[in-house]
Amino acid sequence: MARAVQINPRVLSWARETAGFAPEEAAAKLGLKSTAKATAVEKLLQAESGERPIGQGMLEKAAAIYRRPLVTFYLPQPPTRGERGEDFRTIAGAASPREDAILDALIRDIRTRQQLLREALIEDEDTTPLDFVASCRVADGAKAVASRIRKTLGVTTAEQRGARDPAALFSLLRTAAERAGIFVLLLGDLGSHHSDISEETFRGFALADDVAPFVVINDNDATPARSFTLMHELAHIWIGATGVSGPLRGAPANIVERFCNEVAGEFLLPPEALKPIAAAGAASFDLDSALSLTDDVARIWNVSQGVVTYRLLLNGWISNQVATAMFRAFADRWRAERQRAREAREPDETGPGYYIVRRSRLGAGLMDAVRRALQGEILTHTKAARILGVAPTAVDQLLRERPRAA
Template sequence: MAQAVHINPGMMTWARETAGLSLEEAAEKLALKNSAKQTAADKLRSIEHGERPLTDSLLQKAVTAYRRPLVSFYLPAPPQRGERGEDFRTVSGTRGSARENALLDTLVRDVKARQQMLREVLEDEDEGLPLPIVGSATMKQGTQAVVSAIRAALAITPGEQKAARDSVALFTLLRAAAEKIGIYILLLGDLGSHHSDIGEDVFRGFALADDVAPFVVINDNDAAPARAFTLMHELAHIWIGASGISGPLGWTSENSIERFCNKVAGEFLLPNEADAQLPDLDEADAETVIAATARIAETWNVSQAVVTYRLVSMRKISSEVAAAVFLIFAARWRDQKKRPSTPDGGGPSYYMIRRHRLGNSLLNVVRRALQGEILTHTRAAKILGVRPTSVDLLLQERSHAA
């Protein structure tokens, strides 16, 4: 007979809900089966209510399915929520269901654990020295001072930004420069499958301003042209040492840190030279603004939303028109995502996609640590967010591409 585990049954409910799973989804992940008397979901509900015993084998499955350490299930009561760090999203800017926000909590918790493991690796390699850039600036210095500090550290000129082939090339340029100075940039918008997608209207990105292994996560469910702005916004968070989650780009924000980081990102991507090209459209309607932003966006390899943001921040368009334009851009992106893609068999491999999401810097540290026997394949897999059997293939793919 299976051995029963004695825990507060409410911990099973807490773990499931904070993993963003319904009873039906969780029952499937836990391999519970329907019977003549009860459905699989009803069985799980009975366990969560303490009406049915919880076996050790099922608890072990819950550890994996809910992405929780075993010890957390033995707590006397669920801990208070504090997983997101500071939530810089405002009430008006925060969207998404309870399930999506539970998935977001799980993603942040997972990335924090990976960051801590990476920090330990760097310290074991005697490379765990504090980075002087983390928390090196304050909002009192003003946005231009922070823009100048970031530009000097990245060593990227406005001319180089403008000379990039397109918005994707600009993001690649900025990401490589940030990774070179010790910041790890990840593209993550789910927990490993499209079934756990978290929309860009729930979070745009988040920064974990650790002084040894700072992480920036960008939601790759967002449009590719938007990623450069998100990256620069989160780098501003790193510079002022403010960890937390950021919401969608908009004109107004109730949070002073979000407003500041938005301004830094906007002024970096559209510097003084670009500002001189921005027309005064104070009397224009939304369609006119959209047409005007297209040319500037193409010139500077940014999204039209960034140009719109700069126009309204400089009071060259009204707040009402800006709000309407942002809604049009969001609707346009939702429609674009709904369009079915036609697979031709020539797309990138699973490992190429994973490598792109993880970034060269993170892969290089893990490879070096494996070669130096500082990391096991199991811990390397946890840092990279893949199965242990995939680690070597992932690193080989990186090596071939390089």
């Protein structure tokens, strides 16, 4: 029989809960088997309550499955909540405890990957700190900050409007951000659709670091919404505010979140974009008129109707009541479209290959940085795999081809 290890069993239950696993799911992943005396779930709960001893092998499995360092399980008490930076989300109760736990696990994972990449970049003699990180303040005003971001990215309003569609606009902006030294990832789970995080739980996360700044965008959100999220998170980086952001559902009370929304709106919808609405002449539009106007502007500028709605709200052209109804309608429409797409998918239909999807989610910037560090023998394959979120045996295949633009 395996020798039992001495740990505080409360740490074991804390690790499972903060990883977002129900007892049934965790018991299966840990390989526990039901017997005549106890089911697999009962065995797990007994271990978590201290009634059943736990062996070193099971502890090591738990560390891997719950994404915690092994040393964590030897702490005398469960640690405090994982560091998100500031939580800028303003919709209380929108997330389930499970999704909040998965979000914490995702952010811990991103922080670890970012730190490994940061260390590798610092070893590279060509790396210099990025002077735009934390170079602005809220007091500078949204227009000024949007202008500074545009200067760094080098993207013109003509290019925004000339993009083929919202996906092409996002690709344009993402490429420009990566060229500036910002790593932009599309992640909405822990590597499996079983751990999907709803766009209602989080829309984006920014890690404002002057060597390896990260932006994470929830790829469970609608494609037209991604450009706004990217620009919103870039505003966080420009003012040096690390944290997690929620969905666009109105004008938030949080000053930083409201400001970053305004910066994103200024960038994506310059004054010329709002001229058709101003020309309509109404002091305040009703729901039907506002829906029609936002649809027209959104199509022309390759953004979501939510972005246009937010600008109308800030300009006083629609009431809070109309804006709330519009945001609710957009959210309902997205959920319905996503459900229809799932139902229309053939049972044996296969999507893009693993490496194509992984490259798209990681982005060219991150993969190029890892590729250079490997070639310069700054990174080992093991650390490269950790940064990329793949097995060490998959690193070479993943980096073999440069990702194609969306």
